[in-house]
Amino acid sequence: MPELPEVEMARRYLQDTSLHQTILSARIRDERILSGVTASRMEQALTGRQFECAMRHGKRLFLKLRDDLWLTLHLGLTGRLICLKNSQDESKHTRLLVIFENGSRLAFDDPRIFGEAGLAESPRLFLEERKIGPDALQQDLNGFLESMLGRRGLIKPALLNQRIVAGLGNLYADEALFQAGICPRARSLSVEQLTALFSSIQETLKASLAVNADLEKLPGSCLLPHRHPGGRCPLDGALLSREKIGGRTSYYCPTHQKTNKS
Numbered sequence: 367m368p369e370l371p372e373v374e375m376a377r378r379y380l381q382d383t384s385l386h387q388t389i390l391s392a393r394i395r396d397e398r399i400l401s402g403v404t405a406s407r408m409e410q411a412l413t414g415r416q417f418e419c420a421m422r423h424g425k426r427l428f429l430k431l432r433d434d435l436w437l438t439l440h441l442g443l444t445g446r447l448i449c450l451k452n453s454q455d456e457s458k459h460t461r462l463l464v465i466f467e468n469g470s471r472l473a474f475d476d477p478r479i480f481g482e483a484g485l486a487e488s489p490r491l492f493l494e495e496r497k498i499g500p501d502a503l504q505q506d507l508n509g510f511l512e513s514m515l516g517r518r519g520l521i522k523p524a525l526l527n528q529r530i531v532a533g534l535g536n537l538y539a540d541e542a543l544f545q546a547g548i549c550p551r552a553r554s555l556s557v558e559q560l561t562a563l564f565s566s567i568q569e570t571l572k573a574s575l576a577v578n579a580d581l582e583k584l585p586g587s588c589l590l591p592h593r594h595p596g597g598r599c600p601l602d603g604a605l606l607s608r609e610k611i612g613g614r615t616s617y618y619c620p621t622h623q624k625t626n627k628s
């Protein structure tokens with residue numbers, strides 16, 4: 367599932383391929399991709415406009431059509447944006463196709479259709495309506511501490527809660543907890559632990575962006591390259607534990623990731 371780094375790569379891709387070209391037409395290939403908008407309204411909103419800029423907040427993408435109209439995209443589990451070359455055919459999974467006057471086409475493919483395309487007056491209003499919290503890379507330490515201190519639940523589900531921090535999913539939450547030495551089942555973390563976790567979140571996301579979100583290129587000291595059944599902790603060699611926490615499969619090192627306040 368795309369998380370902040372993958373969605374940021376998609377934003378950069380949009381920026382490189384799809385801005386400042388007049389849209390000839392838009393085709394909705396499958397209405398299930400639409401959220402809160404009809405196919406005809408979506409087609410009408412896009413036709414004749416240009417994408418003026420591409421923004422990202424958490425796992426959401428926003429393409430500006432005019433001052434008070436934005437296309438919103440969420441890649442869901444399997445969504446992907448592809449700029450089709452010349453005569454390249456769209457795939458059978460294309461749900462939304464944007465056709466530019468210069469002949470290029472932007473396809474939003476999504477085999478499982480957990481993604482979304484919609485319209486918003488502004489990113490700010492959209493995020494407020496959805497109660498989406500601060501972007502994981504924009505959030506400051508004080509804001510993070512404020513939203514985390516005093517929470518009694520497990521830390522892992524809190525990290526996945528987009529209302530608290532937007533952009534983390536299952537993989538990067540596991541990585542950040544691993545780097546901070548905190549077990550995903552830990553609760554009531556101390557200020558020191560939360561401060562370490564905040565730093566790990568920043569470092570984890572930046573490390574991924576530095577390798578263009580290609581997990582195989584992450585340093586060997588990261589959890590993610592070892593995050594599979596039978597995988598071992600790259601720091602101390604312990605067999606990684608794998609269990610469902612808050613409904614999501616979690617990997618952690620039973621040796622150096624602690625549950626208790628240190």
Ligand SMILES: [Zn+2]
Pocket residue numbers: 599600601602603604619620621622623
């Ligand atoms: Zn370990």
